[in-house]
Amino acid sequence: MTDISALIAGIAEELRFADNRGKVANYIPPLALVPDTRFGMAVVMADGTVHTAGDAEEPFSIQSISKVFALTLALGAVGDQLWHRVGREPSGSAFHSIVQLETEHGIPRNPFINAGAIVVCDVLLGRLQPREAIGQMLRFVRELAGDDTIAIDETVARAEQDGGFRNKALANYMRAFGNIEGEVDLVLGTYFHFCALAMSCRQLAMAGRFLMGGGVSDGHRVVTEKRARRINALMMSCGHYDNSGDFAYRIGLPGKSGVGGGILAVAPGIASIAVWSPGLNASGNSQLGQLALERLVQRTGWSVFEPRLSQGL
Ligand SMILES: NC(=O)CC[C@H](N)C(=O)O
Structure with missing residues (x-):
């Protein structure tokens, strides 16, 4: 052993x-x-x-690791419908890349690049207000970890909201293709709070x-x-x-x-x-x-x- x-x-x-x-x-x-x-x-x-x-x-700051938990929640909410709006292929591009979105009509390659995770947030907001989606995420990771002390670092979330120009570009670009349905600021606000866990x-x-x-x-079925x-x-x-x-x-x-x-x-x-x-x-x-x-x-x-x-x- x-x-x-x-x-x-x-x-x-x-x-x-x-x-x-x-x-x-x-x-x-x-x-x-x-x-x-x-x-x-x-x-x-x-x-x-x-x-x-x-x-x-x-x-x-767990940043993009939160994309795993967000994907899990979105699959729980809409199941395989999710795959109409985001792909399942490696992108071969940087995490914040925009290039493929033009030829691929605003459908991100996968849920683990920024564009994909922003769509995942938009899907969650189809049923919840941003505040509720953020609360749901926090409860989810606390429950998974068995630890209620887990928190969101507001300083990090705000810093991303103040900067985050590439993410803003990605979200707006996808919105132009109709693959972001909600208000861009609200979708990004949710995304940044997830990243700031x-x-x-x-x-x-x-x-x-x-x-x-x-x-x-821990004996409970999650998925x-x-x-x-x-x-x-x-x-x-x-x-x-x-x-x-x-x-x-x-x-x-x-x-x-x-x-x-x-x-x-x-x-x-x-x-x-x-x-x-x-x-x-x-x-x-x-x-x-x-x-x-x-x-x-x-x-x-x-x-x-x-x-x-x-x-x-
Ligand atoms: N790769 C990452 O962890 C990127 C997450 C980061 N919040 C961003 O959107 O740029």
């Missing part, structure tokens, strides 16, 4: 003095203030045991349990097994923007990153994993977070592409 606590403590120690730490995002001013020396990791095993290392209890590695790994557990978290499998498939193919292929190649787990430097990764049936290191690579994914996950899967054999001997292969 591998000692997971010792394993991740070892990885945290190895990466402590890494010199290629990536660059902290600065286009959202409050994110630029986070020191690049922060590093946290949390692993929740299928049996419920939790292992943490480094700054695993410190909340950080602050969670620690422990809270995030706890919240990811339903994706590890075939849709079940069907089929839906959990499909969300994992989207995370594998699209969770890291134009870096998704490389993430699958190196790590081999469904994962979703955010520009706050967090990554949620899922080893189905085995573990839910969160890692945080604020420095980003050129595609906007945590540089050391990916390296830490790569080392973890190399040492545990948790990649989904690993032959599972227990299944008689």
Whole structure:
């Protein structure tokens, strides 16, 4: 039996003095203030045991990782109807790219790029007021994590509302194609509040349990097994923007990153994993977070592409 606590403590120690730490995002001013020396990791095993290392209890801005929770809520609200308005293919483009929207008639490639997540928010607002949708999201992640202290960082939400010019362009552009139905400001306000959720590695790994557990978290069914499998498939193919292929190649787990430097990764049936290191690579994914996950899967054999001997292969 591998000692997971010792394993991740070892990885945290190895990466402590890494010199290629990536660059902290600065286009959202409050994110630029986070020191690049922060590093946290949390692993929740299928049996419920939790292992943490480094700054695993410190909340950080989960940013695009919220797109996983928003997608889950939207699928719950409208089911497969969602796929009329957003695709399921990797974009091969940057997270905030606009280029494909012109030739693809305002239909974003997938729900994990900004354009796709903005459409997902618009879908949620088809049934709820922004305040209700934000409240629903907060209740959802609190329940998934089993932790009522999770909050939204209003400073981050406001900073994105004050800047966020690319997101405004994306939303307006999609509105021109008829793929945003609500008021652009309200849709974006909701989107920015989702992105501004602050969670620690422990809270995030706890919240990811339903994706590890075939849709079940802590004995409660959150989504069907089929839906959990499909969300994992989207995370594998699209969770890291134009870096998704490389993430699958190196790590081999469904994962979703955010520009706050967090990554949620899922080893189905085995573990839910969160890692945080604020420095980003050129595609906007945590540089050391990916390296830490790569080392973890190399040492545990948790990649989904690993032959599972227990299944008689
Ligand atoms: N990749 C990300 O985490 C991007 C999210 C960020 N809030 C944005 O919209 O730009």
